[in-house]
């Protein structure tokens with residue numbers, strides 16, 4: 001603790017800018033109309049701009065749009081939102097020259113529209129100044145309509161106006177794989193125009209930025225993505241997600257709660273599809289295909305994160321091969337990390353993770369703490385396991401169907417409201433959960449087609465969950481209603 005002299009204190013107060021978030025331990029630490037989100041340790045608005053508990057788990061249009069800040073990124077105040085698109089293997093322009101472009105007051109109008117797969121994070125290259133070349137690169141930060149987009153410079157300022165309508169423009173994905181985005185490398189097609197963008201990995205805290213990476217379904221993403229060399233905070237996060245709102249893109253790039261071949265998917269033959277070694281990261285709405293290569297195969301691996309780390313994986317679908325042959329076959333894990341770190345898994349669907357002869361848990365805690373809320377796990381040797389001594393797993397409102405063992409190891413007290421087809425759940429806690437449901441038969445819409453939405457007539461999971469304030473939407477983005485359904489799906 002550092003003490004300030006009265007003069008220094010006054011000086012500090014005088015130059016204190018509004019802060020984007022107030023640290024908190026309880027709601028009493030927060031201003032009126034705010035809640036304390038213990039996961040982040042920051043006050044959040046009960047509704048609206050900052051998301052609040054209501055939409056924290058599902059970044060909505062209001063959150064993204066209103067969070068765009070035009071302040072100089074190195075000034076105090078709300079962080080600058082940077083948006084970067086990923087289009088696997090897509091080096092060529094998405095659209096070019098086919099219509100005329102005007103940019104005025106930060107809005108780009110293109111007639112006719114450039115296409116419904118263009119959206120937030122894409123880069124508009126155009127000629128704004130005399131001389132005729134491609135002199136300007138601007139990021140799309142909002143889709144207003146099929147022909148109209150809000151565009152900003154990389155510093156968050158309104159993109160420069162065109163002096164007259166021009167046909168000299170091209171739109172590119174910023175990156176051609178998630179791995180490339182996390183390395184900070186640019187689409188080589190964009191580079192070939194002679195335009196450069198500043199690398200966005202690095203120190204997000206020092207530069208007061210949030211890095212939003214939007215994943216588009218141009219092709220299957222076949223590189224192993226690794227995020228390490230970036231400094232983050234609860235506010236200055238890296239957010240990796242699929243665009244799906246009309247304010248983001250003309251056609252959703254996100255699954256609708258069941259596996260689809262037409263949405264963004266990452267699939268590769270490396271040990272990890274996504275390796276996270278940064279402390280504050282959100283991954284939302286991805287399809288992660290966990291391929292068995294006979295070795296170590298993990299969907300999302302969180303490794304070597306620090307004491308306050310808060311990683312969240314929300315609304316993703318993890319699909320396994322059904323019968324792995326290698327030593328390790330895991331959907332999501334945390335390992336060799338500080339015991340004060342937390343991995344939150346909510347609204348995920350995980351299935352087909354059979355096999356794995358050393359570690360065969362769909363969700364595995366080798367270190368630290370996992371919060372598992374409202375996940376649906378089907379067909380795994382062990383649904384959730386505390387593998388090595390560590391703070392463990394807090395599991396609430398999870399559905400385990402056809403797992404050899406739903407859970408294993410010492411779980412965190414408070415674990416309860418889980419449901420399974422098995423005769424028992426299998427975890428150990430100090431307290432006795434009184435709301436768990438064993439020996440259930442679940443009503444899935446079409447289990448043989450891997451559609452694990454609940455039917456309206458389901459009696460195994462419907463209306464049997466705890467009202468968790470941290471989770472207010474489901475895997476489909478639909479609101480959770482009270483009483484809650486157990487698992488990733490809330491019946492509409």
Ligand SMILES: [Ca+2]
Pocket residue numbers: 474475476478489490491492
């Ligand atoms: Ca639903």
